[in-house]
Amino acid sequence: MASSHLTGIGSESKQLATWYFTFAAIIFGAQLLFGLVAAIQFVMPGFLYGILDFSIARILHVNALVVWMVFAMFGSVYWLLPDETGIETIGIKIGKLLFWVFAAAIVVVVLVYLLVQVGPASDTTIWFITEGREYIEAPRWADYGIVVVVLGFVANLFFTGMKGQQTGIVTVLMADMIAFAGLYLAGMFFTDSISMDQYWWWWVIHLWVEATWEVFVGAIAAYGLITMIGAHRKVVEMWLWIEVAMLFGSGILGLGHHYFWIGTPEYWWEIGALFSALEPLPLVAMFVHVLYDWGKETGLQMAEGYEGHAIDGHTVTNKPAFTWFVMNAFGNFLGAGVWGFFHTLPQVNLYTHGTQFTAAHGHLAFFGAYATILIGMFYLAIQGTNGIKILRHTKLSIWSTSLIALGMLGMTAALTIAGYVQVIVSRAQLGATWAGYFDGQSGPWFTQAMDWRLIMGVVVFTGFILLVIDLLTTGKKSVHKI
Amino acid sequence: MNKESTVANKSVWSDNRFWQRSATWVTGFASLLLIWLTFDSMGQIAMGNDADIQNGVTKRVPGPTVINRKITYEMSAARGHEIPVIGAKEMFFGRDDYSEEEAGALLHLGKLGQQAKNCMACHTLLGNGAYYAPDLTKAWLDPAWGPNGPLQAMTGKETKEEAMAEFLQHPNLYPTHARMMPDLGITAEEAKGLVAFLKHMSSIDTNGFPRNFGRMQGAVHGK
Amino acid sequence: MFEAFTDVVPSFFGWLNQGPLTLTLFLHTVIILPMIAIYYQEKKRLAEEN
Numbered sequence: 001m002a003s004s005h006l007t008g009i010g011s012e013s014k015q016l017a018t019w020y021f022t023f024a025a026i027i028f029g030a031q032l033l034f035g036l037v038a039a040i041q042f043v044m045p046g047f048l049y050g051i052l053d054f055s056i057a058r059i060l061h062v063n064a065l066v067v068w069m070v071f072a073m074f075g076s077v078y079w080l081l082p083d084e085t086g087i088e089t090i091g092i093k094i095g096k097l098l099f100w101v102f103a104a105a106i107v108v109v110v111l112v113y114l115l116v117q118v119g120p121a122s123d124t125t126i127w128f129i130t131e132g133r134e135y136i137e138a139p140r141w142a143d144y145g146i147v148v149v150v151l152g153f154v155a156n157l158f159f160t161g162m163k164g165q166q167t168g169i170v171t172v173l174m175a176d177m178i179a180f181a182g183l184y185l186a187g188m189f190f191t192d193s194i195s196m197d198q199y200w201w202w203w204v205i206h207l208w209v210e211a212t213w214e215v216f217v218g219a220i221a222a223y224g225l226i227t228m229i230g231a232h233r234k235v236v237e238m239w240l241w242i243e244v245a246m247l248f249g250s251g252i253l254g255l256g257h258h259y260f261w262i263g264t265p266e267y268w269w270e271i272g273a274l275f276s277a278l279e280p281l282p283l284v285a286m287f288v289h290v291l292y293d294w295g296k297e298t299g300l301q302m303a304e305g306y307e308g309h310a311i312d313g314h315t316v317t318n319k320p321a322f323t324w325f326v327m328n329a330f331g332n333f334l335g336a337g338v339w340g341f342f343h344t345l346p347q348v349n350l351y352t353h354g355t356q357f358t359a360a361h362g363h364l365a366f367f368g369a370y371a372t373i374l375i376g377m378f379y380l381a382i383q384g385t386n387g388i389k390i391l392r393h394t395k396l397s398i399w400s401t402s403l404i405a406l407g408m409l410g411m412t413a414a415l416t417i418a419g420y421v422q423v424i425v426s427r428a429q430l431g432a433t434w435a436g437y438f439d440g441q442s443g444p445w446f447t448q449a450m451d452w453r454l455i456m457g458v459v460v461f462t463g464f465i466l467l468v469i470d471l472l473t474t475g476k477k478s479v480h481k482i
Numbered sequence: 483m484n485k486e487s488t489v490a491n492k493s494v495w496s497d498n499r500f501w502q503r504s505a506t507w508v509t510g511f512a513s514l515l516l517i518w519l520t521f522d523s524m525g526q527i528a529m530g531n532d533a534d535i536q537n538g539v540t541k542r543v544p545g546p547t548v549i550n551r552k553i554t555y556e557m558s559a560a561r562g563h564e565i566p567v568i569g570a571k572e573m574f575f576g577r578d579d580y581s582e583e584e585a586g587a588l589l590h591l592g593k594l595g596q597q598a599k600n601c602m603a604c605h606t607l608l609g610n611g612a613y614y615a616p617d618l619t620k621a622w623l624d625p626a627w628g629p630n631g632p633l634q635a636m637t638g639k640e641t642k643e644e645a646m647a648e649f650l651q652h653p654n655l656y657p658t659h660a661r662m663m664p665d666l667g668i669t670a671e672e673a674k675g676l677v678a679f680l681k682h683m684s685s686i687d688t689n690g691f692p693r694n695f696g697r698m699q700g701a702v703h704g705k
Numbered sequence: 706m707f708e709a710f711t712d713v714v715p716s717f718f719g720w721l722n723q724g725p726l727t728l729t730l731f732l733h734t735v736i737i738l739p740m741i742a743i744y745y746q747e748k749k750r751l752a753e754e755n
Contacts, residue, residue, distance in 0.1 A: 050664055056600070059603050194608060194683055241502045261608060261691035266689055268519075497747055499747055
């Protein structure tokens, strides 16, 4: 029975998961704060000039994004491992130690970003201050530290999976996390050639967010469906293998859509376009899968005589988490799939490359594909650690979910309009020059889009505050069925 | 109740093993094809050398001594888009005879500098980065830095490269927009390296990105 | 019948890229074919198991 999986008490692996989730939530807050600073700077250019310039705010915003998501992903694995394998995670004490090492390293890296910011053009800077490459600015010493921590995590996963029950979900995660970890190595070198630099940089970023991370989401969604609505393992695991085939079948060669303009051969136009155009398809599958299974389980459990999962008529045993999982199904398809498809063909991308259109896609995709399901996992952990049978919505959970979702959609709309303007004015009309760039930035459509983006960012941040309050308080509320 | 035992002829389409094996095959094939294409691309984007430039051998990523040369961006009828063209020798910071080692050292310093100062956290290089400041792919060829543009006069310099280097060392003294570039502590030597990096980057064959660079005036295709 | 190669550096894969539809049909056929073999193998195994 799925409900017996929910007890978090007594499992060290689940306890470690809650540590990872807690740190992730804090870093998520930092991400939003630095995002607000950057958004304000687009509207008021002198804001914190010389103190916390846009470049530093942006670095902190995107690094915090990656860090909180990686922490939450690790937490998700530590959380589900005992349920899936039936045993306590092997080497969990080392896992716990590595958590503290990881967290401490992040704190040091962030402090250096904030207080030192830049360095001279030397290897020392690259090793100790910043590598200056998007998302992976972390200095080389931290890279090695991350490799050690990740190896420990992968070892925990592998030994537990091999000793305990190696379900389909665990098998997918084992393979996926090896790839996820190995890919990070592709970013750990310096080259004089900007083309070579960007070629390998994309191996990390694309094969993370458009391949291994998506497969991870598929695995977590499968676990969530089993846990929350009693979906049958064989069914969700079949879907999972289909999703893996489609995700890797499209995503691995879809990497080529980043090789249109960086100095690489022209054949990447066709390879990148054709495979990345297919990337939305598995997201449709994931979307259909979640909603279909929900409807099917509800129907089955309403029928009499079925040895159902339902408890007192509730199909879903964790309403807030399931809401976030369904939002993941929509958001993944919309943000990653649709917005991604808009600008994936080279004929379009030639004009949208390097504009706010990319930012529009990035924001909705990261939110829809990853933030949503990871917040869902936070709620699963709250339920498990408090031993609650049915976790219901509270006013706070409904408000926070709505504000965050509407805020993100609003931000995306604003950024899409800003990107559209840039394409028409700066690129098509003015030929991508310095003057053309600034002309594009100064028209009313663009500036008003930046205003609205900031307003919507504040909406998201407000929703986040409510989310944090809900996560801290809902576990003890009497509205739930204990 | 075990559902499987009541099914006489289970379809392959609902069999997990079929999909697991298919997923393994598709992933393996896609990975191998990516690796093959990577080997091919690595050969194609390997940086050229001075001999290539001397002998007119076109490389997608020219060698560092391209800084000794004039670079333009011209339409190619065969390729259907603009391509960088490496021309005659041209002075760069007073010299047109940088050796491979000297030019390589300047490029190396510039690339390190570009990373050490987080340029991509405001600008885009080859279109990648942040969108707070202009794309720098063809900055070397930008009309604003040219003899008819405002920036040489603003920085009080007589050549493009000196104007760029001066700007980089004191960007807060030369505001071009309300959105100002901060002072990043760039030294004179680092500035020279960064300008060399920018000049080299403008010579990379980007399959025609950005389109129509510097050719449009208003909404009319001008010269 | 075959398009001339116009990119900067000659390569076999560049030549293989005759056109978007040709390339995608070719590559997807290559991917699907072994799945047909896997299908028949699994069908046989399921029939034997029952």
